[in-house]
Amino acid sequence: MKLTKKRIVLFLLFIFPLICFLILSTGKNNFTKLPIVTENILDASTIDANTTFKENITIVCFIGNNIENSKGGFFNLNEKVYKKFIEYKKFQIIAIYPEGMEDDAKRLKKEIGAFTDMVKWKFISGSNQAISNLYKSFNTNDSLSNMYSSKAFLVDKNGNLRGRIADEDYKDGMLYGYNMQSVSELNAKLKDDVKVLYYEYYAAFKDKNKNKADRKEVGL
Template sequence: MKFITKKRVVLFLLFIFPLICFLILSTGKNNFTKLPIVTKNITDISKIDGTKKVQLKDNVSIICFLGNDVNTNKSGLFNLNEKVYKKFTDYKKFQIVAIYPNGKETEAEKLKGEIGAFTDMQKWVFMASSKEEIEALYSSFSFDEPLTNLASSKAFLIDKNVNLRGRLKDSDSKDGKLYGYNMNSVSELNAKLKDDVKVLYYEYYAAFKEKNKNKADRKEVGL
């Protein structure tokens, strides 16, 4: 057909097609979904922190359980540091909390020093607590996989309201629920935890924008 020329195809791809896509997206329904809450109102670390300096409230936190042998998940912590922590060091109210039993301070400090050899540790928190308090905190997650010697290979994502976040339709998890992210799996940290932290921050950003929009709307109508 003479009407369909190479020049017209190029013009369509460069100008008309993008415009159509824009119109569809701008008029369509926003399909953004929030990161699911898998357990509400877990125990805040402030209740078991002897220094009273660490809290989950108003922070986006990733919690790790080091156990009696703090080197059990050493490689996993290095993975977490490289694949997740370094991506979010500039984000506000972000922290990684590594919990270990009382009496393991020397080993924990050594591990902290190894991780910090090439990392700004400003948003890493290493915290000691009693066996009973560690177990009580972990129990509040309602996760049916028990700690092993007070340690877990999972990293747990906690929102600003102290809820455990994860996934409810995860094909790799039992019953579809993803409570924690395997620190020993680089692919899981990359494809799931890193993405989920981004989704959580976008959720807060979207809520902030909506709040400001509502304030502006009220001003316009004199409220």
């Protein structure tokens, strides 16, 4: 068959995309899973009995003692990430602040909520010791300063800290948390990594149901 310009165009427009779709739809785990950078961190329930990481995809941030000076990053997190996933099931942002900062935390929540449905934002308070213990369990290469971190942390439904192990912008390639002061990092990294984590669970759920259907078919 002679390859004409018309046939090439038709191939590129219709056949090639179909081939790509078939490869992707029939393949198994054709994506990179988001690395676990720290296993089995302390649960949020160690700070607030009514709050947990379990069975949720959680972004954790530490507000600190000087909320007014650090609030810009939380507005970035809200605009660039939270609003993108507000409709997703089992998604939450947990903002942790020290006891005694209740008025400042309420003010920050009110300011963020001026144009946002805050239903999946959770503000919880704890003692300095409880907050420090939770943060230390992340086993990052940074420390809290006045109970504050400029990073947002991604925790999976099993209580593992997720991140990157070969990130060119971080020392030794280890990305434990995402810089809330950097709009580009929230956009290009955190937002994408939350999507990868959701797809990871979707793929696992799909495989589980397929295996059940296969066992049923053979009478197991």
